[in-house]
Amino acid sequence: MSHSARLRFGRCTRTTSALGVLACLAACGTKFPEPRTTTHANGDYVEVPYLPPAALVEVAGDPPSDGCVWYDGHWVWRGDKYVWKRGGWAAVDADLAYAPWKTLVLDDGRLMFAEGTWYDETGRKVPEPNVVKPAETPPNEATSEFESPR
Numbered sequence: 001m002s003h004s005a006r007l008r009f010g011r012c013t014r015t016t017s018a019l020g021v022l023a024c025l026a027a028c029g030t031k032f033p034e035p036r037t038t039t040h041a042n043g044d045y046v047e048v049p050y051l052p053p054a055a056l057v058e059v060a061g062d063p064p065s066d067g068c069v070w071y072d073g074h075w076v077w078r079g080d081k082y083v084w085k086r087g088g089w090a091a092v093d094a095d096l097a098y099a100p101w102k103t104l105v106l107d108d109g110r111l112m113f114a115e116g117t118w119y120d121e122t123g124r125k126v127p128e129p130n131v132v133k134p135a136e137t138p139p140n141e142a143t144s145e146f147e148s149p150r
Contacts, residue, residue, distance in 0.1 A: 032060060032070040035090075038097035038119055045112040051103055052082045052113070058135035064089050068132055074101040076115040085116070088134040095121040096129065 052075035060070055073087035097119050104112040120126050 033063065033068070035069045035071055035092050035096065035098040036094075038099050038123075040099045040102060040114040040117060041119075041123065041125075044099075044114045044117055044125070045104065046077055046114070048077050048103075048111050048113040051111065052077075052101070056084055057138050058087055059138060060089070060135060061133065064133040065091075067091055071098055071116070072100070073135055074116040076101075077113050086135050086137075088131040090129040090131050092129045096126065097121075 055075075056073060058073050063070070068089040069092050070089055071087050074085055075082040076085045099114070099117050099119065101116045102114050106112060118126050118128055
């Protein structure tokens with residue numbers, strides 16, 4: 001094979017590889033239907049002594065129906081420790097909004113935490129919607145309300 005043929009072959013192979021990587025990245029970027037989001041009310045924050053651990057991995061799977069939205073699992077504060085609350089596919093009324101968990105550091109150094117919370121259109125806290133299909137747990141992870149790595 002001549003030098004110029006090898007160069008053309010090399011460029012073709014690199015271009016094909018780059019296109020394959022881009023196609024994989026595009027497929028990985030598929031967006032789940034998510035609930036409308038909002039911010040927490042100031043009264044929803046509690047003082048905590050330390051930040052929550054990193055989020056645990058959850059497997060979403062396919063949505064069970066067209067009207068469902070995905071919301072991620074999250075840590076909740078239970079008085080003296082964080083506990084994982086599993087996410088999932090939920091049937092949500094259009095007038096509900098979700099505020100994901102959030103931490104704040106106040107000017108005086110105190111750490112504040114608000115867990116993931118659902119609100120109605122007036123801004124009132126409401127019970128969680130019905131989870132139609134809970135997130136699945138990958139092997140070797142503990143994600144129930146009663147087990148956590150901390």
